[in-house]
Amino acid sequence: MPYIEWRGNKCRVKWWAGEYLENGKKKYESKSGFDDEETAYNYGLDREYEVRHGTRVVKSRGDILMSTYGLEIWLPHQGLRPESVKRYRSILRAQINQQWGRRRVNEIETPEYIAWKNALHQKVERKEMARTYASDILTVFGMLMIDAVQRYELRTVSPIPPATPRRGRYVKKVRKRKRPLAMGPVYQLAVNAYTVWGFTGWTYIWDAAFQGMRPSEMYGLQKIYTAPAWPASDPDPEQREESRERYAKTPATRVQFQHQRVDGNQTLTDPKYDSHRTLVQAPFLTAMHTALAASHASPWSFPAINGGNLLGASFGRDYWWPIRDGAPAREGRWDTARPAIPPVEEFSVGGWPIYRLRHWMKECLEEEGHSDTAIETRMGHEIAGVRGLYGNLTLKMEQNIVEAQQARWDRFLPGGGRPLDAPVSHSSPS
Known part of the structure; x- marks a missing residue:
């Protein structure tokens, strides 16, 4: 006793x-x-x-510092992608270890956890911390404690209390309000990109708006995975033959990689969530890619201004911000001078990232009435449950997307629009 x-x-x-x-x-x-x-x-x-009952955890097993457990034991065993490892390591070092690093894994009690959680929520209320970041911190801590109990047997129970019905004042999640977006502002972005980056920038904006790739996927896009070269240029024989049969008459881009830093080194890795996919292209976009591929010798579809890759560039500062927010005229040599760039208010007000173009593509596809299977597959998402299990992207679904996107382009710029090599800034309809 x-x-x-x-x-x-x-x-x-x-x-x-x-x-x-x-x-x-x-x-x-x-x-x-x-x-x-x-x-x-x-x-x-x-x-x-x-x-x-044989469920006791030997005290010495949990007698390990949280700082050691999180970074040296837990994180290396998670099998995460490089970007996730980087994010989790940052959260562990900057937040969890600051609070719990010198505590033993088996020492943390529920009242302490609740006090810490409330303190994080107060920081959110005072706008000292983003709500999503606070949620990420608590999520990582929760996974640490679950594994401490179930995987490593460092504790008998988690200090995190089970979920209970919501108490207290309801706080609605704050979502950034998106301004209505039409072709006019996207066109102005493309014109601004042409001023900043030449024909590569012009094509980049339209590609982001109609293909909806993630930025890291566009950084890693190579000519051999983009029409007109692909699928004949695909280095995988099996994928090449399969794609030739399906896309013989429908040009497309293959999302095969994303370009990111792994342990400080530039590396081509699998797309996020292993979302390898093929994106059919409307004729106007295929024409742009054909002209772009012939205009430079880089293996990248979208080389940086200096001819290198985009991952090594300061994309926000040198590309997106002047494209979005505008910039004054710049004098100098022929290769550095440029006219004034007007801001695009639909993007500059609120400081929207280029990701907004990816979301806009989804909005357009939904307006046009495409199926969830077609939309989510193009976005690189999986549909959960039975709908996702039985859903299948058909060639007819892809062809419908091509026709709808080409029609959207033709309605905005009748007759094919401005010459591909010389878009000019002017006020345009929305």
Whole structure:
């Protein structure tokens, strides 16, 4: 039975740990800090129950610092992608280890966790921390504690209490309000991109708006995976033959990689969520890619201004921000001078990232009435449940997308629009 003793104004409980010392005497463990004997006694009974039923965690197993557990034991075993590893490591170092790093894994109690969680929510309310970042912190901590119990047996239970019905004042999640977007502002972005980056920029904006690739996927896009070269240029024989049969009359881009830094090195990795996919192209976009591929010798579809790759460039500062927010005229040599660039208010107001073009493509596809299977596959998403299990992207679905996107382009710029090599800035209809 547990043994209770008082130390000052706090109560301590001792219980048999189920082990024996070298001299044959029982080995006891203890915990102090209780305010009353009943709570301490019940705690001891619970520990003895674990001993009797073989669920006890040896105290020395959980006697490891959180800073060591998170970074050296837990994170390397997660099998995450490089970007996720980078994000989790940042959260562990900047937030979790700052709060819990010097504590033992088996020491953290539920009241302490609740106080910390409330403190994070208060930071969100004071706008000292983004709501999504606070949520990510708590998510990572939750995974740490679940694995500490179930995978590594460093604790008997998690300090995170089970979910309960919501209490207190309801706080609606704040979503950034998207301004209505039509072809006019996208056209102006493309014109601005032409001023900043030449024909590569002009094509880049339209590609982002109609293909909907993630930025890292566009950074890693190579000519051999883009029409007109693809699929004949695909280095995988099986994929090449399969794609030739399906896309013989429908030009397309193959999303095969994303370009990102892994341990500081530029690396081509699988797309996010392994979302390898083929994106059919409308004729106007295929014409742009054909002209673009012939205009430079780089293996990248979208080389940087200096001829290198986009991952090594400061894309926000040198490309997107002047394209979105505008910039004053710049004098200098022929290769550095440029006219003034007007801001595009639909993007500059609110500081929208280029990701907004990817979302706009989805909005357009939904307006045009395409199926969820066609839309989510093009976005690189999976549909959960039975709908996703039985759904299948057909060639007819892809052809419908091509026809709708070409029609959208033709309605905005009748007759094919401006010459591909010389888009000119002017006020345009929306």
